[in-house]
Amino acid sequence: MDMSTVLGNISFSVFDYTVIGISLGVALFCGLYHVAFTSHSAEDYLVGGRAMTTTPVAISTAMLYISALAIIGSPAEIYYNGIESFMASVVTAAVVPFSAFLFVPMFHKMELTSIHQYIGHRFDSTVLRCITSLTFLLQQGFLICVMLILVSNALKLYFEIPVLTSIIGIGVFTAVNTTLGGFKATVWMQVLHFICISGFLALLAAIGFTKAGGFVNSFELAAEQGRLELFNFKLDPFMKHNFYNFIFGYGFMTLMEMATCQPIVQRYSSLITRRDALKSVFMGIPLHIVPSFLCLLIGIFLNATYNEKDPLTRGEIDSPQSIIPYFIKTKVFIPGITGAFIACIGGGMISVFSTSLNSMTACTYQDFIAKLGCCCEFSDSEERGQAVCCRVINFIYATLCIVLTCVAVYFPYSENAQIFSDMENLLTFNAIMYGPLAAVFLMAMFFPCINKYGATIGFVTGVGAMGYIAVNKLFVTPFIPWHPKAASEELESMSFTINNVFSISYLLLTPLGAIITIIISFPISIVTGGLCVCAARKIPASHLHPMLSFSDCCIDSEERTLQHGISYKYVDRIASVHNLFPGSVARLDPNPPSYRYSSIPSNSPSVWS
Numbered sequence: 001m002d003m004s005t006v007l008g009n010i011s012f013s014v015f016d017y018t019v020i021g022i023s024l025g026v027a028l029f030c031g032l033y034h035v036a037f038t039s040h041s042a043e044d045y046l047v048g049g050r051a052m053t054t055t056p057v058a059i060s061t062a063m064l065y066i067s068a069l070a071i072i073g074s075p076a077e078i079y080y081n082g083i084e085s086f087m088a089s090v091v092t093a094a095v096v097p098f099s100a101f102l103f104v105p106m107f108h109k110m111e112l113t114s115i116h117q118y119i120g121h122r123f124d125s126t127v128l129r130c131i132t133s134l135t136f137l138l139q140q141g142f143l144i145c146v147m148l149i150l151v152s153n154a155l156k157l158y159f160e161i162p163v164l165t166s167i168i169g170i171g172v173f174t175a176v177n178t179t180l181g182g183f184k185a186t187v188w189m190q191v192l193h194f195i196c197i198s199g200f201l202a203l204l205a206a207i208g209f210t211k212a213g214g215f216v217n218s219f220e221l222a223a224e225q226g227r228l229e230l231f232n233f234k235l236d237p238f239m240k241h242n243f244y245n246f247i248f249g250y251g252f253m254t255l256m257e258m259a260t261c262q263p264i265v266q267r268y269s270s271l272i273t274r275r276d277a278l279k280s281v282f283m284g285i286p287l288h289i290v291p292s293f294l295c296l297l298i299g300i301f302l303n304a305t306y307n308e309k310d311p312l313t314r315g316e317i318d319s320p321q322s323i324i325p326y327f328i329k330t331k332v333f334i335p336g337i338t339g340a341f342i343a344c345i346g347g348g349m350i351s352v353f354s355t356s357l358n359s360m361t362a363c364t365y366q367d368f369i370a371k372l373g374c375c376c377e378f379s380d381s382e383e384r385g386q387a388v389c390c391r392v393i394n395f396i397y398a399t400l401c402i403v404l405t406c407v408a409v410y411f412p413y414s415e416n417a418q419i420f421s422d423m424e425n426l427l428t429f430n431a432i433m434y435g436p437l438a439a440v441f442l443m444a445m446f447f448p449c450i451n452k453y454g455a456t457i458g459f460v461t462g463v464g465a466m467g468y469i470a471v472n473k474l475f476v477t478p479f480i481p482w483h484p485k486a487a488s489e490e491l492e493s494m495s496f497t498i499n500n501v502f503s504i505s506y507l508l509l510t511p512l513g514a515i516i517t518i519i520i521s522f523p524i525s526i527v528t529g530g531l532c533v534c535a536a537r538k539i540p541a542s543h544l545h546p547m548l549s550f551s552d553c554c555i556d557s558e559e560r561t562l563q564h565g566i567s568y569k570y571v572d573r574i575a576s577v578h579n580l581f582p583g584s585v586a587r588l589d590p591n592p593p594s595y596r597y598s599s600i601p602s603n604s605p606s607v608w609s
Contacts, residue, residue, distance in 0.1 A: 016339030023196060023343040024173065027350065030188040031181035042370075042386035045182035046113050046362045052184070052270040056191050058280040061267050062287035063190040064355060065092075066197060068151045068348035069426070074292070076320040078299020079306075082227040084241040089292040090230070091246050093285050095254045100281040103258040106445075106545060107265055108277045114366040115265050122444040122543040125452035128459065132437060133367040135463060136262060139433050140356045141397070143426075145405045151349045152409075158325040159342060167405050170346060174353040175398030179391050183270065186354045193347035194287070200344045201294035204324075204332075208301035211331055218304035227303060238503050240424065249507030252514070256438040259445075262359040302327065353401075361394040369393070425474055428506045432470050435513020436462030442514070443521055445545040454525030462517030466509065472502045473509075 043049055077085050112118060116136070120129030152166035177185055209215045222228050232242040239245060257264055258281070268277040302323060311317045317326050328341055369389065436459045443450040443458075504512065541548070 012338065013335055015336030016342070019336045019339035020343050020346075023192075023347060026192055027189045027347070028173070028177055030192070031177035031179075031185040034181035034184045034188075040384055040387060042365060042390050043113070044184075045387045045390045046358070046365065047266060047270040048183045048187065050111065050270055051272055052187065052267075054271065054276050054280045054283065056187050057267050057271060058283035059194050059287055060187040060190040061264060061280060061284040062291075063194045063351055064261075064263055065288050066194070066291055066348060067147070067352050068154070068345045069147065070291075070295070071197065071201075071344055071348055072154065072321045072324055074295035075298035075302060076323050078227075078296050079302040079323060080320055081241075082222075083230055083296055083299070084232060086292060086296050087230060087241065087243070087246045088250055089289050091251050092254050092288060095251050096258075096281060096285055099255045099258040100278055102255075104268055104277050104281060105274050107259060108269055108271070108274050110269075110542075112265060112269055114363045115260065115262050116363060116367050118543075119440060119444060119455075120367075122539070123450075123452035123455050125456065128440075128452055128456045129367055131456065132440065132459065133363045135433050135437075136363060137360055139430070140360050141401060141404075143429075144353055144356050144401045145408055147349060147352060148401070148405045149409060151345060154321070155342070155345065158322070159338070163409055164406060167409070168402065170349050170353065171398065171402035171405070174350050174357070175395060175402070177350075178354040178357045179395045179398065182387070182390070182394075183266070183358055186358050187267070187270075189354060190351050193344075193351050194291075196340075196347055197344045198291050198294065200340050201291055201298065203340075204328075205294055205297040205301065207332055207334075208298060208305065208327070212301040212304035218301050221304050221307060222300050225303070227300075237505055237508055240505055241507070242505075245505045245507040249505065249509070249511055252438070253434060253510040256434075256441065256510075259441045260434065260437050262363065263355050266359060266362060298324070305331070353398075357394055357397055357401075360397050361390055364393050364397075365390050424506045428470050428473055428509060431506070431509035431513055432463060432466045435466055435510040436517040438510065439514035439517035439521070443518065444543070446548070448539055448544060448548075450521055450525045451528060453528040454521040454523075457524045458517040458519075458521030461520045462513050465516050466513040469502060469509070469512075473504075473506075 041049075074085070107115075107118070110118060114133065116129045116133040119132055120126055148167050148170065149163075151170070152161075152163045155161040155166045156163050177189065181189075209218060212218050219228070232239075233244070234242050235244055236242060237245065258268075259265070268280055271277045271280060305327070306323075311323065311326055312320055317323065325341070328337060439462060440455050440459050443455060
């Protein structure tokens with residue numbers, strides 16, 4: 001049945017237009033304010049002058065996990081499949097503290113603008129830096145186009161808003177706001193959207209439990225139906241969700257985000273001190289859990305509201321993601337609620353779009369323009385020229401994304417974009433890059449024996465292998481649709497008939513990509529001189545993780561005799577190289593000076609340009 005026949009033609013009241021107008025007006029003010037009073041250099045435009053305050057950065061970091069698709073899809077996932085997906089928030093809360101202490105101090109001290117700067121300097125390879133950066137740009141551009149199509153289709157399906165109107169409206173608004181205000185405008189706009197989305201979800205949950213018969217009754221019904229099972233300890237890599245897949249799959253992805261996620265690194269690098277950076281990360285944990293828990297509550301009351309009267313089964317809606325708009329239309333009669341819902345969906349998309357544009361601009365300017373000299377170089381006295389250059393890059397990317405999305409709408413296979421409306425498939429696509437990139441960062445920080453040849457070939461091979469797996473998983477293997485909990489056993493039996501790598505849980509794809517990359521990188525590095533003591537180029541210890549400072553066998557003997565005031569200490573490509581070659585042990589100083597990463601003088605020359 002067509003969704004429009006059920007929801008009917010939705011007429012917007014003056015309250016709806018007022019809510020949408022206020023939301024857009026305040027967001028636009030963020031961009032206009034910061035173009036008038038800040039953003040005078042590339043550093044101001046891309047990382048807020050590295051003088052941001054903790055609270056807005058923490059909220060902005062939490063907002064990175066919230067999108068328009070999550071607002072619609074997460075409650076529907078809880079309603080149809082139970083609360084197992086909430087395990088992602090539990091794993092995030094458990095892993096982020098460890099990840100913060102492991103990576104944030106190291107990367108915050110580097111004052112990075114693009115995470116690919118570190119890759120280029122660690123491996124002394126402009127080629128690898130450009131490859132990883134270009135892969136990131138292509139991935140972000142593709143995701144922007146896909147999500148614009150999905151959100152625009154949703155707005156047309158639910159509220160009869162034309163697709164092109166949504167694409168151009170959201171795109172132009174985001175382009176103007178982000179181009180003018182830069183990083184600061186993006187952060188404060190995300191603060192606004194976080195407040196609006198959290199408030200709307202809380203209001204919807206309160207209304208829903210009132211209509212469903214109360215909080216306790218809703219949870220009792222969900223418990224009777226087995227929908228409150230959070231921990232599934234069945235060990236099976238082919239299951240969509242279980243405890244071990246979340247721990248080893250999603251946990252690994254969350255662990256590496258503090259080093260490999262450009263928007264996250266960009267945010268904590270914008271803070272003044274390491275203490276502020278760590279504080280923002282820890283503040284982001286409860287801020288991330290709040291909207292996730294509200295989505296859980298919404299899914300619970302939907303189950304109580306439509307108990308044995310599922311609109312999807314009855315043919316009243318044509319997709320699980322339509323359950324929230326259907327509930328709002330048929331159960332909620334508050335002036336302005338439709339406008340608030342559209343403002344939240346649009347705000348979620350604007351947040352994703354602006355974050356991606358700002359990150360793409362940072363990578364393009366730092367990895368190509370400033371590094372390779374593709375454009376005129378600006379002196380310190382021409383800082384405004386740097387900001388203008390960044391604004392031009394930002395506007396070009398925004399325009400390309402809008403134009404390509406409008407063209408893609410009329411492409412014969414544009415309906416395939418609908419497959420990414422499921423968060424599972426979206427994470428499957430993201431694993432194409434995240435897994436290999438996580439491996440490159442791990443090898444760069446903890447394995448000095450990996451050289452640029454091994455890392456480059458490993459990354460390219462990993463991306464190619466994960467692309468092949470992801471395409472087969474998304475488009476070739478039978479797609480398992482959303483399903484009511486009652487049919488879960490039958491569906492589970494179907495999923496195990498395809499016992500191959502293409503049916504592995506989407507949660508394990510990121511570590512799988514990392515493993516493939518590492519397996520390729522090690523032998524290539526060994527063959528190309530990664531273990532050579534005499535010929536190997538020495539690596540500044542500031543390029544390695546501080547944990548390696550505790551290993552005496554890492555320290556090159558010649559540098560041990562130098563004074564404490566040196567800018568760098570150098571290490572061999574492999575931590576145990578002196579143990580592998582006994583003849584070199586005699587060169588070691590029995591009483592080496594104690595060098596720590598924190599002992600590098602603050603006035604030492606920067607290597608992160």
